[in-house]
Amino acid sequence: MLCQSIPLYDRDKFKADMREYSAPKLEKNYNLDRYLAMSVVQKSIRRGELGLALTSGGYLLENFPQVFWKRLQIIALEDVGLANPALVEQVIDVASDTPSLVGCGGLEKVAAFLMEKLCFSQKDRSTDDLFDVMSRDPICANNCTTLIESRENGDLYVLDGDVFGRVLSIIPPGQREIVWDSYLRRADEWMMMMEGVEFNAPASIIALSSKASRRTRSMLAPMLLALSPEFPVSVQEADDFFLPEESYKGVPTWACGMHTRVGLAGLRQYAKHSPRVGKLLKQGKTGEVSTSKVLGGLLFRMECGQLQKRVDWFLGRSLKDRATELGWGVSDECVPDLLCTMKEEWNLLNACRLSALQDYLR
Structure with a gap:
Protein backbone atom coordinates (compact mmCIF):
# COMPACT_ATOMS: atom_id res chain seq x y z
CA MET A 1 0.00 0.00 0.00
CA LEU A 2 1.29 3.45 -0.90
CA CYS A 3 2.38 5.41 2.13
CA GLN A 4 -0.29 8.03 2.91
CA SER A 5 0.63 11.65 3.63
CA ILE A 6 -0.55 15.14 2.82
CA PRO A 7 0.49 15.98 -0.78
CA LEU A 8 3.47 18.31 -1.04
CA TYR A 9 1.73 20.52 -3.58
CA ASP A 10 -1.80 21.92 -3.78
CA ARG A 11 -3.65 20.41 -6.74
CA ASP A 12 -6.31 23.12 -6.66
CA LYS A 13 -3.64 25.81 -6.70
CA PHE A 14 -2.03 24.13 -9.70
CA LYS A 15 -5.33 24.37 -11.61
CA ALA A 16 -5.72 28.01 -10.56
CA ASP A 17 -2.13 28.75 -11.62
CA MET A 18 -2.80 27.18 -15.00
CA ARG A 19 -5.87 29.38 -15.52
CA GLU A 20 -3.73 32.47 -14.86
CA TYR A 21 -0.66 31.29 -16.77
CA SER A 22 0.06 32.92 -20.10
CA ALA A 23 2.07 30.30 -21.95
CA PRO A 24 4.69 31.24 -24.54
CA LYS A 25 4.29 29.65 -27.95
CA LEU A 26 6.33 26.46 -28.14
CA GLU A 27 8.54 27.06 -31.15
CA LYS A 28 10.11 23.79 -32.31
CA ASN A 29 13.68 23.19 -33.38
CA TYR A 30 13.37 20.67 -36.20
CA ASN A 31 17.15 20.32 -36.49
CA LEU A 32 16.98 17.99 -33.48
CA ASP A 33 16.52 14.26 -33.31
CA ARG A 34 14.91 12.45 -30.38
CA TYR A 35 18.05 11.93 -28.31
CA LEU A 36 19.55 15.35 -29.02
CA ALA A 37 16.23 16.96 -28.05
CA MET A 38 16.17 15.00 -24.78
CA SER A 39 19.70 16.19 -24.05
CA VAL A 40 18.96 19.84 -24.87
CA VAL A 41 15.78 20.01 -22.79
CA GLN A 42 17.39 18.47 -19.69
CA LYS A 43 20.63 20.43 -19.82
CA SER A 44 18.85 23.71 -20.61
CA ILE A 45 16.67 23.20 -17.54
CA ARG A 46 19.82 22.60 -15.50
CA ARG A 47 21.17 25.92 -16.76
CA GLY A 48 17.92 27.86 -16.50
CA GLU A 49 17.83 28.38 -20.30
CA LEU A 50 14.06 28.53 -20.71
CA GLY A 51 14.07 29.43 -24.40
CA LEU A 52 16.09 26.37 -25.34
CA ALA A 53 14.03 24.18 -23.01
CA LEU A 54 10.84 25.30 -24.76
CA THR A 55 12.13 24.77 -28.32
CA SER A 56 13.57 21.33 -27.59
CA GLY A 57 10.69 20.34 -25.32
CA GLY A 58 8.19 21.51 -27.93
CA TYR A 59 9.83 19.31 -30.55
CA LEU A 60 9.71 16.29 -28.21
CA LEU A 61 6.12 16.95 -27.19
CA GLU A 62 5.00 17.12 -30.83
CA ASN A 63 6.93 14.11 -32.09
CA PHE A 64 7.55 11.88 -29.04
CA PRO A 65 5.00 12.87 -26.36
CA GLN A 66 5.51 9.81 -24.16
CA VAL A 67 9.26 10.39 -24.20
CA PHE A 68 8.73 14.05 -23.27
CA TRP A 69 6.56 13.36 -20.21
CA LYS A 70 8.81 10.54 -19.01
CA ARG A 71 11.91 12.71 -19.43
CA LEU A 72 10.30 15.54 -17.45
CA GLN A 73 9.75 13.19 -14.50
CA ILE A 74 13.39 12.04 -14.57
CA ILE A 75 14.60 15.65 -14.77
CA ALA A 76 12.57 16.48 -11.66
CA LEU A 77 14.02 13.53 -9.72
CA GLU A 78 17.57 13.90 -10.99
CA ASP A 79 18.11 17.66 -11.15
CA VAL A 80 15.66 19.16 -8.63
CA GLY A 81 15.12 16.48 -5.99
CA LEU A 82 15.10 17.61 -2.36
CA ALA A 83 15.65 21.24 -3.37
CA ASN A 84 11.96 21.38 -4.30
CA PRO A 85 10.12 18.12 -3.52
CA ALA A 86 6.72 19.78 -4.04
CA LEU A 87 7.66 20.50 -7.66
CA VAL A 88 8.99 16.94 -8.08
CA GLU A 89 5.66 15.53 -6.90
CA GLN A 90 3.75 17.95 -9.12
CA VAL A 91 5.71 16.95 -12.22
CA ILE A 92 5.34 13.24 -11.48
CA ASP A 93 1.60 13.54 -10.88
CA VAL A 94 0.86 15.73 -13.89
CA ALA A 95 3.11 13.84 -16.31
CA SER A 96 1.52 10.55 -15.24
CA ASP A 97 -2.01 11.75 -16.02
CA THR A 98 -1.82 13.65 -19.30
CA PRO A 99 -5.44 12.93 -20.41
CA SER A 100 -6.64 15.22 -17.59
CA LEU A 101 -4.53 18.12 -18.84
CA VAL A 102 -6.90 19.13 -21.63
CA GLY A 103 -9.04 20.98 -19.09
CA CYS A 104 -5.98 22.93 -17.92
CA GLY A 105 -5.51 24.64 -21.25
CA GLY A 106 -3.98 21.83 -23.28
CA LEU A 107 -0.75 19.85 -23.28
CA GLU A 108 1.49 22.59 -24.65
CA LYS A 109 0.42 25.06 -21.98
CA VAL A 110 1.00 22.57 -19.16
CA ALA A 111 4.34 21.49 -20.65
CA ALA A 112 5.56 25.09 -20.88
CA PHE A 113 4.40 25.77 -17.30
CA LEU A 114 6.28 22.79 -15.87
CA MET A 115 9.45 23.47 -17.89
CA GLU A 116 9.44 27.06 -16.64
CA LYS A 117 9.00 25.89 -13.05
CA LEU A 118 11.87 23.42 -13.43
CA CYS A 119 14.15 26.00 -15.06
CA PHE A 120 13.80 28.55 -12.29
CA SER A 121 13.57 26.21 -9.30
CA GLN A 122 16.41 25.60 -6.89
CA LYS A 123 18.16 22.39 -7.92
CA ASP A 124 20.05 19.50 -6.39
CA ARG A 125 21.70 16.56 -8.15
CA SER A 126 22.52 14.55 -5.03
CA THR A 127 20.22 11.68 -6.05
CA ASP A 128 22.33 11.01 -9.14
CA ASP A 129 25.62 11.64 -7.36
CA LEU A 130 24.63 9.18 -4.63
CA PHE A 131 23.66 6.57 -7.21
CA ASP A 132 27.03 7.05 -8.98
CA VAL A 133 28.95 6.59 -5.74
CA MET A 134 26.89 3.59 -4.62
CA SER A 135 27.28 1.85 -7.98
CA ARG A 136 30.97 2.61 -8.64
CA ASP A 137 32.77 3.19 -5.36
CA PRO A 138 34.55 -0.03 -4.23
CA ILE A 139 33.83 0.72 -0.55
CA CYS A 140 30.10 0.80 -1.19
CA ALA A 141 30.32 -2.38 -3.25
CA ASN A 142 32.06 -4.09 -0.33
CA ASN A 143 29.34 -2.92 2.05
CA CYS A 144 26.68 -4.37 -0.23
CA THR A 145 28.58 -7.67 -0.37
CA THR A 146 28.71 -7.72 3.43
CA LEU A 147 24.97 -7.21 3.56
CA ILE A 148 24.41 -10.12 1.16
CA GLU A 149 26.74 -12.42 3.11
CA SER A 150 25.16 -11.52 6.45
CA ARG A 151 21.73 -12.41 5.08
CA GLU A 152 22.97 -15.72 3.71
CA ASN A 153 24.64 -16.60 7.04
CA GLY A 154 21.58 -15.64 9.05
CA ASP A 155 23.52 -12.89 10.84
CA LEU A 156 22.07 -9.54 11.85
CA TYR A 157 24.01 -6.92 9.94
CA VAL A 158 23.78 -3.53 11.64
CA LEU A 159 23.89 -0.79 9.04
CA ASP A 160 25.79 2.43 9.73
CA GLY A 161 23.69 5.52 10.21
CA ASP A 162 25.09 7.35 7.19
CA VAL A 163 23.54 7.83 3.76
CA PHE A 164 25.21 4.71 2.33
CA GLY A 165 23.84 2.58 5.14
CA ARG A 166 20.40 4.04 4.56
CA VAL A 167 20.55 3.11 0.86
CA LEU A 168 21.60 -0.44 1.74
CA SER A 169 18.74 -0.74 4.21
CA ILE A 170 16.21 0.05 1.45
CA ILE A 171 17.41 -2.62 -1.01
CA PRO A 172 14.96 -5.54 -1.14
CA PRO A 173 16.69 -8.71 0.18
CA GLY A 174 16.18 -10.64 -3.05
CA GLN A 175 17.74 -7.93 -5.22
CA ARG A 176 21.05 -7.18 -3.53
CA GLU A 177 23.14 -9.00 -6.14
CA ILE A 178 21.61 -7.03 -9.06
CA VAL A 179 20.78 -3.75 -7.40
CA TRP A 180 22.72 -1.30 -9.58
CA ASP A 181 20.58 -1.40 -12.69
CA SER A 182 19.38 2.03 -13.83
CA TYR A 183 15.75 1.03 -13.35
CA LEU A 184 14.10 -0.63 -10.37
CA ARG A 185 13.18 -4.26 -10.80
CA ARG A 186 9.97 -5.31 -9.05
CA ALA A 187 9.24 -1.78 -7.85
CA ASP A 188 6.59 -3.05 -5.42
CA GLU A 189 9.38 -4.68 -3.36
CA TRP A 190 11.26 -1.38 -3.20
CA MET A 191 8.08 0.41 -2.18
CA MET A 192 7.53 -1.99 0.70
CA MET A 193 11.10 -1.45 1.91
CA MET A 194 10.75 2.34 1.68
CA GLU A 195 7.46 2.42 3.52
CA GLY A 196 9.02 0.40 6.36
CA VAL A 197 12.26 2.34 6.82
CA GLU A 198 13.61 2.51 10.34
CA PHE A 199 15.56 5.74 9.91
CA ASN A 200 13.99 9.13 10.49
CA ALA A 201 12.55 10.50 7.23
CA PRO A 202 9.64 12.87 6.55
CA ALA A 203 6.40 11.04 5.77
CA SER A 204 5.94 13.25 2.72
CA ILE A 205 9.31 12.17 1.27
CA ILE A 206 8.57 8.50 1.98
CA ALA A 207 5.32 8.88 0.06
CA LEU A 208 7.00 10.80 -2.77
CA SER A 209 9.81 8.24 -3.13
CA SER A 210 7.32 5.39 -3.12
CA LYS A 211 5.13 7.10 -5.73
CA ALA A 212 8.16 7.94 -7.88
CA SER A 213 9.31 4.32 -7.70
CA ARG A 214 5.98 3.08 -8.96
CA ARG A 215 5.54 5.64 -11.73
CA THR A 216 9.08 6.05 -13.04
CA ARG A 217 10.89 2.83 -11.99
CA SER A 218 13.92 5.06 -11.48
CA MET A 219 16.70 4.12 -9.06
CA LEU A 220 16.81 7.82 -8.13
CA ALA A 221 13.60 7.45 -6.10
CA PRO A 222 15.13 5.45 -3.21
CA MET A 223 18.17 7.75 -3.31
CA LEU A 224 15.83 10.67 -2.61
CA LEU A 225 14.58 8.95 0.52
CA ALA A 226 18.06 8.00 1.76
CA LEU A 227 19.25 11.61 1.43
CA SER A 228 16.27 13.20 3.15
CA PRO A 229 17.31 12.86 6.85
CA GLU A 230 20.35 15.11 6.27
CA PHE A 231 18.81 17.74 4.01
CA PRO A 232 18.89 21.09 5.87
CA VAL A 233 15.79 23.07 6.73
CA SER A 234 17.26 26.30 5.34
CA VAL A 235 19.65 26.29 2.41
CA GLN A 236 21.80 28.59 0.36
CA GLU A 237 22.12 28.41 -3.40
CA ALA A 238 24.93 29.12 -5.83
CA ASP A 239 25.33 28.91 -9.60
CA ASP A 240 27.91 26.45 -10.88
CA PHE A 241 30.66 27.76 -13.14
CA PHE A 242 29.78 27.34 -16.81
CA LEU A 243 32.61 26.85 -19.28
CA PRO A 244 32.50 28.66 -22.67
CA GLU A 245 30.22 27.17 -25.34
CA GLU A 246 29.76 27.14 -29.10
Whole structure:
Protein backbone atom coordinates (compact mmCIF):
# COMPACT_ATOMS: atom_id res chain seq x y z
CA MET A 1 0.00 0.00 0.00
CA LEU A 2 1.29 3.45 -0.90
CA CYS A 3 2.38 5.41 2.13
CA GLN A 4 -0.29 8.03 2.91
CA SER A 5 0.63 11.65 3.63
CA ILE A 6 -0.55 15.14 2.82
CA PRO A 7 0.49 15.98 -0.78
CA LEU A 8 3.47 18.31 -1.04
CA TYR A 9 1.73 20.52 -3.58
CA ASP A 10 -1.80 21.92 -3.78
CA ARG A 11 -3.65 20.41 -6.74
CA ASP A 12 -6.31 23.12 -6.66
CA LYS A 13 -3.64 25.81 -6.70
CA PHE A 14 -2.03 24.13 -9.70
CA LYS A 15 -5.33 24.37 -11.61
CA ALA A 16 -5.72 28.01 -10.56
CA ASP A 17 -2.13 28.75 -11.62
CA MET A 18 -2.80 27.18 -15.00
CA ARG A 19 -5.87 29.38 -15.52
CA GLU A 20 -3.73 32.47 -14.86
CA TYR A 21 -0.66 31.29 -16.77
CA SER A 22 0.06 32.92 -20.10
CA ALA A 23 2.07 30.30 -21.95
CA PRO A 24 4.69 31.24 -24.54
CA LYS A 25 4.29 29.65 -27.95
CA LEU A 26 6.33 26.46 -28.14
CA GLU A 27 8.54 27.06 -31.15
CA LYS A 28 10.11 23.79 -32.31
CA ASN A 29 13.68 23.19 -33.38
CA TYR A 30 13.37 20.67 -36.20
CA ASN A 31 17.15 20.32 -36.49
CA LEU A 32 16.98 17.99 -33.48
CA ASP A 33 16.52 14.26 -33.31
CA ARG A 34 14.91 12.45 -30.38
CA TYR A 35 18.05 11.93 -28.31
CA LEU A 36 19.55 15.35 -29.02
CA ALA A 37 16.23 16.96 -28.05
CA MET A 38 16.17 15.00 -24.78
CA SER A 39 19.70 16.19 -24.05
CA VAL A 40 18.96 19.84 -24.87
CA VAL A 41 15.78 20.01 -22.79
CA GLN A 42 17.39 18.47 -19.69
CA LYS A 43 20.63 20.43 -19.82
CA SER A 44 18.85 23.71 -20.61
CA ILE A 45 16.67 23.20 -17.54
CA ARG A 46 19.82 22.60 -15.50
CA ARG A 47 21.17 25.92 -16.76
CA GLY A 48 17.92 27.86 -16.50
CA GLU A 49 17.83 28.38 -20.30
CA LEU A 50 14.06 28.53 -20.71
CA GLY A 51 14.07 29.43 -24.40
CA LEU A 52 16.09 26.37 -25.34
CA ALA A 53 14.03 24.18 -23.01
CA LEU A 54 10.84 25.30 -24.76
CA THR A 55 12.13 24.77 -28.32
CA SER A 56 13.57 21.33 -27.59
CA GLY A 57 10.69 20.34 -25.32
CA GLY A 58 8.19 21.51 -27.93
CA TYR A 59 9.83 19.31 -30.55
CA LEU A 60 9.71 16.29 -28.21
CA LEU A 61 6.12 16.95 -27.19
CA GLU A 62 5.00 17.12 -30.83
CA ASN A 63 6.93 14.11 -32.09
CA PHE A 64 7.55 11.88 -29.04
CA PRO A 65 5.00 12.87 -26.36
CA GLN A 66 5.51 9.81 -24.16
CA VAL A 67 9.26 10.39 -24.20
CA PHE A 68 8.73 14.05 -23.27
CA TRP A 69 6.56 13.36 -20.21
CA LYS A 70 8.81 10.54 -19.01
CA ARG A 71 11.91 12.71 -19.43
CA LEU A 72 10.30 15.54 -17.45
CA GLN A 73 9.75 13.19 -14.50
CA ILE A 74 13.39 12.04 -14.57
CA ILE A 75 14.60 15.65 -14.77
CA ALA A 76 12.57 16.48 -11.66
CA LEU A 77 14.02 13.53 -9.72
CA GLU A 78 17.57 13.90 -10.99
CA ASP A 79 18.11 17.66 -11.15
CA VAL A 80 15.66 19.16 -8.63
CA GLY A 81 15.12 16.48 -5.99
CA LEU A 82 15.10 17.61 -2.36
CA ALA A 83 15.65 21.24 -3.37
CA ASN A 84 11.96 21.38 -4.30
CA PRO A 85 10.12 18.12 -3.52
CA ALA A 86 6.72 19.78 -4.04
CA LEU A 87 7.66 20.50 -7.66
CA VAL A 88 8.99 16.94 -8.08
CA GLU A 89 5.66 15.53 -6.90
CA GLN A 90 3.75 17.95 -9.12
CA VAL A 91 5.71 16.95 -12.22
CA ILE A 92 5.34 13.24 -11.48
CA ASP A 93 1.60 13.54 -10.88
CA VAL A 94 0.86 15.73 -13.89
CA ALA A 95 3.11 13.84 -16.31
CA SER A 96 1.52 10.55 -15.24
CA ASP A 97 -2.01 11.75 -16.02
CA THR A 98 -1.82 13.65 -19.30
CA PRO A 99 -5.44 12.93 -20.41
CA SER A 100 -6.64 15.22 -17.59
CA LEU A 101 -4.53 18.12 -18.84
CA VAL A 102 -6.90 19.13 -21.63
CA GLY A 103 -9.04 20.98 -19.09
CA CYS A 104 -5.98 22.93 -17.92
CA GLY A 105 -5.51 24.64 -21.25
CA GLY A 106 -3.98 21.83 -23.28
CA LEU A 107 -0.75 19.85 -23.28
CA GLU A 108 1.49 22.59 -24.65
CA LYS A 109 0.42 25.06 -21.98
CA VAL A 110 1.00 22.57 -19.16
CA ALA A 111 4.34 21.49 -20.65
CA ALA A 112 5.56 25.09 -20.88
CA PHE A 113 4.40 25.77 -17.30
CA LEU A 114 6.28 22.79 -15.87
CA MET A 115 9.45 23.47 -17.89
CA GLU A 116 9.44 27.06 -16.64
CA LYS A 117 9.00 25.89 -13.05
CA LEU A 118 11.87 23.42 -13.43
CA CYS A 119 14.15 26.00 -15.06
CA PHE A 120 13.80 28.55 -12.29
CA SER A 121 13.57 26.21 -9.30
CA GLN A 122 16.41 25.60 -6.89
CA LYS A 123 18.16 22.39 -7.92
CA ASP A 124 20.05 19.50 -6.39
CA ARG A 125 21.70 16.56 -8.15
CA SER A 126 22.52 14.55 -5.03
CA THR A 127 20.22 11.68 -6.05
CA ASP A 128 22.33 11.01 -9.14
CA ASP A 129 25.62 11.64 -7.36
CA LEU A 130 24.63 9.18 -4.63
CA PHE A 131 23.66 6.57 -7.21
CA ASP A 132 27.03 7.05 -8.98
CA VAL A 133 28.95 6.59 -5.74
CA MET A 134 26.89 3.59 -4.62
CA SER A 135 27.28 1.85 -7.98
CA ARG A 136 30.97 2.61 -8.64
CA ASP A 137 32.77 3.19 -5.36
CA PRO A 138 34.55 -0.03 -4.23
CA ILE A 139 33.83 0.72 -0.55
CA CYS A 140 30.10 0.80 -1.19
CA ALA A 141 30.32 -2.38 -3.25
CA ASN A 142 32.06 -4.09 -0.33
CA ASN A 143 29.34 -2.92 2.05
CA CYS A 144 26.68 -4.37 -0.23
CA THR A 145 28.58 -7.67 -0.37
CA THR A 146 28.71 -7.72 3.43
CA LEU A 147 24.97 -7.21 3.56
CA ILE A 148 24.41 -10.12 1.16
CA GLU A 149 26.74 -12.42 3.11
CA SER A 150 25.16 -11.52 6.45
CA ARG A 151 21.73 -12.41 5.08
CA GLU A 152 22.97 -15.72 3.71
CA ASN A 153 24.64 -16.60 7.04
CA GLY A 154 21.58 -15.64 9.05
CA ASP A 155 23.52 -12.89 10.84
CA LEU A 156 22.07 -9.54 11.85
CA TYR A 157 24.01 -6.92 9.94
CA VAL A 158 23.78 -3.53 11.64
CA LEU A 159 23.89 -0.79 9.04
CA ASP A 160 25.79 2.43 9.73
CA GLY A 161 23.69 5.52 10.21
CA ASP A 162 25.09 7.35 7.19
CA VAL A 163 23.54 7.83 3.76
CA PHE A 164 25.21 4.71 2.33
CA GLY A 165 23.84 2.58 5.14
CA ARG A 166 20.40 4.04 4.56
CA VAL A 167 20.55 3.11 0.86
CA LEU A 168 21.60 -0.44 1.74
CA SER A 169 18.74 -0.74 4.21
CA ILE A 170 16.21 0.05 1.45
CA ILE A 171 17.41 -2.62 -1.01
CA PRO A 172 14.96 -5.54 -1.14
CA PRO A 173 16.69 -8.71 0.18
CA GLY A 174 16.18 -10.64 -3.05
CA GLN A 175 17.74 -7.93 -5.22
CA ARG A 176 21.05 -7.18 -3.53
CA GLU A 177 23.14 -9.00 -6.14
CA ILE A 178 21.61 -7.03 -9.06
CA VAL A 179 20.78 -3.75 -7.40
CA TRP A 180 22.72 -1.30 -9.58
CA ASP A 181 20.58 -1.40 -12.69
CA SER A 182 19.38 2.03 -13.83
CA TYR A 183 15.75 1.03 -13.35
CA LEU A 184 14.10 -0.63 -10.37
CA ARG A 185 13.18 -4.26 -10.80
CA ARG A 186 9.97 -5.31 -9.05
CA ALA A 187 9.24 -1.78 -7.85
CA ASP A 188 6.59 -3.05 -5.42
CA GLU A 189 9.38 -4.68 -3.36
CA TRP A 190 11.26 -1.38 -3.20
CA MET A 191 8.08 0.41 -2.18
CA MET A 192 7.53 -1.99 0.70
CA MET A 193 11.10 -1.45 1.91
CA MET A 194 10.75 2.34 1.68
CA GLU A 195 7.46 2.42 3.52
CA GLY A 196 9.02 0.40 6.36
CA VAL A 197 12.26 2.34 6.82
CA GLU A 198 13.61 2.51 10.34
CA PHE A 199 15.56 5.74 9.91
CA ASN A 200 13.99 9.13 10.49
CA ALA A 201 12.55 10.50 7.23
CA PRO A 202 9.64 12.87 6.55
CA ALA A 203 6.40 11.04 5.77
CA SER A 204 5.94 13.25 2.72
CA ILE A 205 9.31 12.17 1.27
CA ILE A 206 8.57 8.50 1.98
CA ALA A 207 5.32 8.88 0.06
CA LEU A 208 7.00 10.80 -2.77
CA SER A 209 9.81 8.24 -3.13
CA SER A 210 7.32 5.39 -3.12
CA LYS A 211 5.13 7.10 -5.73
CA ALA A 212 8.16 7.94 -7.88
CA SER A 213 9.31 4.32 -7.70
CA ARG A 214 5.98 3.08 -8.96
CA ARG A 215 5.54 5.64 -11.73
CA THR A 216 9.08 6.05 -13.04
CA ARG A 217 10.89 2.83 -11.99
CA SER A 218 13.92 5.06 -11.48
CA MET A 219 16.70 4.12 -9.06
CA LEU A 220 16.81 7.82 -8.13
CA ALA A 221 13.60 7.45 -6.10
CA PRO A 222 15.13 5.45 -3.21
CA MET A 223 18.17 7.75 -3.31
CA LEU A 224 15.83 10.67 -2.61
CA LEU A 225 14.58 8.95 0.52
CA ALA A 226 18.06 8.00 1.76
CA LEU A 227 19.25 11.61 1.43
CA SER A 228 16.27 13.20 3.15
CA PRO A 229 17.31 12.86 6.85
CA GLU A 230 20.35 15.11 6.27
CA PHE A 231 18.81 17.74 4.01
CA PRO A 232 18.89 21.09 5.87
CA VAL A 233 15.79 23.07 6.73
CA SER A 234 17.26 26.30 5.34
CA VAL A 235 19.65 26.29 2.41
CA GLN A 236 21.80 28.59 0.36
CA GLU A 237 22.12 28.41 -3.40
CA ALA A 238 24.93 29.12 -5.83
CA ASP A 239 25.33 28.91 -9.60
CA ASP A 240 27.91 26.45 -10.88
CA PHE A 241 30.66 27.76 -13.14
CA PHE A 242 29.78 27.34 -16.81
CA LEU A 243 32.61 26.85 -19.28
CA PRO A 244 32.50 28.66 -22.67
CA GLU A 245 30.22 27.17 -25.34
CA GLU A 246 29.76 27.14 -29.10
CA SER A 247 26.47 26.74 -30.97
CA TYR A 248 25.25 25.55 -34.36
CA LYS A 249 21.66 25.76 -35.64
CA GLY A 250 20.39 26.45 -32.15
CA VAL A 251 22.20 23.50 -30.56
CA PRO A 252 24.87 24.39 -27.97
CA THR A 253 27.96 22.24 -27.56
CA TRP A 254 27.03 21.52 -23.94
CA ALA A 255 24.17 19.39 -25.25
CA CYS A 256 26.69 17.07 -26.92
CA GLY A 257 27.43 14.59 -24.17
CA MET A 258 27.85 10.84 -24.02
CA HIS A 259 24.13 10.08 -24.42
CA THR A 260 23.93 11.44 -27.97
CA ARG A 261 25.41 10.13 -31.19
CA VAL A 262 26.79 13.54 -32.12
CA GLY A 263 28.31 13.98 -28.67
CA LEU A 264 30.17 10.69 -28.89
CA ALA A 265 31.36 11.60 -32.40
CA GLY A 266 32.79 14.88 -31.12
CA LEU A 267 34.57 13.15 -28.26
CA ARG A 268 36.07 10.60 -30.65
CA GLN A 269 37.43 13.49 -32.71
CA TYR A 270 38.88 15.08 -29.59
CA ALA A 271 40.62 11.85 -28.53
CA LYS A 272 42.26 11.66 -31.97
CA HIS A 273 43.42 15.29 -31.89
CA SER A 274 44.78 15.34 -28.32
CA PRO A 275 48.09 13.49 -27.82
CA ARG A 276 47.98 14.28 -24.09
CA VAL A 277 44.58 12.65 -23.62
CA GLY A 278 45.62 9.71 -25.78
CA LYS A 279 48.65 9.10 -23.57
CA LEU A 280 46.62 9.30 -20.35
CA LEU A 281 43.95 6.95 -21.68
CA LYS A 282 46.60 4.45 -22.76
CA GLN A 283 47.89 4.41 -19.18
CA GLY A 284 44.57 4.15 -17.36
CA LYS A 285 41.79 2.86 -19.64
CA THR A 286 40.19 -0.34 -18.31
CA GLY A 287 38.28 -1.40 -21.42
CA GLU A 288 34.85 -1.38 -19.72
CA VAL A 289 33.49 1.25 -22.11
CA SER A 290 34.59 3.05 -25.27
CA THR A 291 37.06 5.94 -25.26
CA SER A 292 34.29 8.42 -26.11
CA LYS A 293 32.21 7.27 -23.13
CA VAL A 294 35.20 7.54 -20.81
CA LEU A 295 35.60 11.16 -21.89
CA GLY A 296 31.84 11.69 -21.77
CA GLY A 297 31.71 10.64 -18.13
CA LEU A 298 34.43 13.15 -17.28
CA LEU A 299 32.79 15.84 -19.40
CA PHE A 300 29.57 15.36 -17.46
CA ARG A 301 31.35 16.36 -14.25
CA MET A 302 32.91 19.42 -15.86
CA GLU A 303 30.01 20.75 -17.93
CA CYS A 304 26.93 18.66 -18.72
CA GLY A 305 25.90 18.19 -15.09
CA GLN A 306 26.39 21.77 -13.94
CA LEU A 307 23.45 23.66 -12.46
CA GLN A 308 22.05 27.13 -12.09
CA LYS A 309 20.64 27.67 -8.55
CA ARG A 310 22.33 24.61 -7.05
CA VAL A 311 21.49 24.09 -3.39
CA ASP A 312 24.71 24.23 -1.37
CA TRP A 313 24.69 21.69 1.48
CA PHE A 314 27.37 19.56 3.09
CA LEU A 315 26.30 16.06 2.03
CA GLY A 316 25.46 17.26 -1.49
CA ARG A 317 28.94 18.80 -1.88
CA SER A 318 30.71 15.73 -0.55
CA LEU A 319 28.79 13.37 -2.86
CA LYS A 320 29.48 15.58 -5.88
CA ASP A 321 33.20 15.67 -5.04
CA ARG A 322 33.33 11.92 -4.45
CA ALA A 323 31.51 11.11 -7.69
CA THR A 324 33.83 13.42 -9.62
CA GLU A 325 36.86 11.48 -8.41
CA LEU A 326 35.55 8.14 -9.70
CA GLY A 327 36.53 6.92 -13.14
CA TRP A 328 34.18 5.16 -15.53
CA GLY A 329 36.19 3.00 -17.90
CA VAL A 330 39.40 4.51 -16.56
CA SER A 331 41.27 4.04 -13.27
CA ASP A 332 40.41 6.52 -10.54
CA GLU A 333 44.07 7.55 -10.34
CA CYS A 334 43.95 8.96 -13.88
CA VAL A 335 40.83 11.07 -13.35
CA PRO A 336 42.50 14.27 -11.99
CA ASP A 337 45.02 14.46 -14.86
CA LEU A 338 42.32 13.81 -17.47
CA LEU A 339 40.02 16.47 -16.02
CA CYS A 340 42.87 18.97 -15.88
CA THR A 341 43.91 18.23 -19.46
CA MET A 342 40.38 18.54 -20.82
CA LYS A 343 39.97 21.93 -19.13
CA GLU A 344 43.29 23.14 -20.50
CA GLU A 345 42.27 21.95 -23.99
CA TRP A 346 38.72 23.27 -23.74
CA ASN A 347 38.91 25.21 -27.02
CA LEU A 348 40.02 22.06 -28.86
CA LEU A 349 37.30 19.98 -27.21
CA ASN A 350 34.64 22.52 -28.15
CA ALA A 351 35.97 22.78 -31.71
CA CYS A 352 35.70 19.00 -32.12
CA ARG A 353 32.14 18.96 -30.80
CA LEU A 354 31.17 21.89 -33.01
CA SER A 355 32.62 20.09 -36.04
CA ALA A 356 30.65 16.97 -35.17
CA LEU A 357 27.48 19.07 -34.83
CA GLN A 358 28.05 20.66 -38.25
CA ASP A 359 28.55 17.25 -39.85
CA TYR A 360 25.49 15.80 -38.10
CA LEU A 361 23.08 18.67 -38.81
CA ARG A 362 24.31 19.53 -42.31
